[in-house]
Amino acid sequence: MERTKQRLFEITTEPISVDEVNDRVAARSIGAITSFTGVVRDRTGEREVEFLEYEAYPEMAETMLAQIGAEIQQRWPQIKAVSIVHRTGRLAVGEVSVVIAVAAAHRLDTFDACRYAIDRLKIVVPIWKREIGPSGEVWIEPREDLPSKTRSEGDGE
Amino acid sequence: MKIRVKLFASVRQALGRSLLELELPEGATVADLQAQLQSQFAQLHLENAGVLVAVNLRYAKPDQVLHDEDEVALIPPVGGG
Numbered sequence: 001m002e003r004t005k006q007r008l009f010e011i012t013t014e015p016i017s018v019d020e021v022n023d024r025v026a027a028r029s030i031g032a033i034t035s036f037t038g039v040v041r042d043r044t045g046e047r048e049v050e051f052l053e054y055e056a057y058p059e060m061a062e063t064m065l066a067q068i069g070a071e072i073q074q075r076w077p078q079i080k081a082v083s084i085v086h087r088t089g090r091l092a093v094g095e096v097s098v099v100i101a102v103a104a105a106h107r108l109d110t111f112d113a114c115r116y117a118i119d120r121l122k123i124v125v126p127i128w129k130r131e132i133g134p135s136g137e138v139w140i141e142p143r144e145d146l147p148s149k150t151r152s153e154g155d156g157e
Numbered sequence: 158m159k160i161r162v163k164l165f166a167s168v169r170q171a172l173g174r175s176l177l178e179l180e181l182p183e184g185a186t187v188a189d190l191q192a193q194l195q196s197q198f199a200q201l202h203l204e205n206a207g208v209l210v211a212v213n214l215r216y217a218k219p220d221q222v223l224h225d226e227d228e229v230a231l232i233p234p235v236g237g238g
Contacts (some may be wrong), residue, residue: 057165081201086237123235141234
């Protein structure tokens with residue numbers, strides 16, 4: 001498979017460009033790239049947010065991102081490439097925290113696979129965020145409306 | 158054997174450091190490590206807080222046996238995205 005030389009699964013402290021992550025999965029055989037962009041929002045419920053401070057266990061986070069990529073290619077063999085890039089450090093409202101790009105010859109399944117990637121990321125990848133706003137600081141824990149898969153299941157399924 | 162444990166996020170904050178060293182008997186498991194941490198740091202409530210253990214960059218089961226060179230980390234509930 002043709003593929004760029006850049007890393008597909010990365011934790012970075014640098015700003016993330018959606019186009020650049022899409023380029024990581026692009027190839028002559030690819031006809032569809034579906035991507036997801038996570039952006040820092042100005043509030044959580046009633047709480048006003050000024051910054052999010054992301055922390056990761058980078059070596060394990062990149063291992064788990066690659067595992068999610070492998071799970072996707074097992075579930076949807078038509079998916080040719082997956083790239084997931086997550087930023088850490090202090091991010092202001094409007095900044096991009098994560099970009100996921102899923103590529104295939106045809107669009108079918110790229111939407112489901114992209115959704116799977118962000119849902120799994122929120123459950124298994126060792127990244128934490130702290131909200132910083134006028135009312136102080138708080139660690140944000142997983143939302144309860146996510147699929148009820150436990151983190152310790154390890155290899156997917 | 159000496160096991161070095163990496164700490165992150167709320168656990169790192171609660172203990173005020175990002176690394177700690179534990180002395181464990183040869184053949185100790187992840188469950189033994191959790192028990193020792195809990196007795197040494199009562200303020201942690203590891204189980205109630207949903208803190209998992211990772212060994213060599215993977216989530217570990219309680220019966221996994223630890224070795225000298227293992228990279229161990231405590232993983233509080235994650236919240237990326």
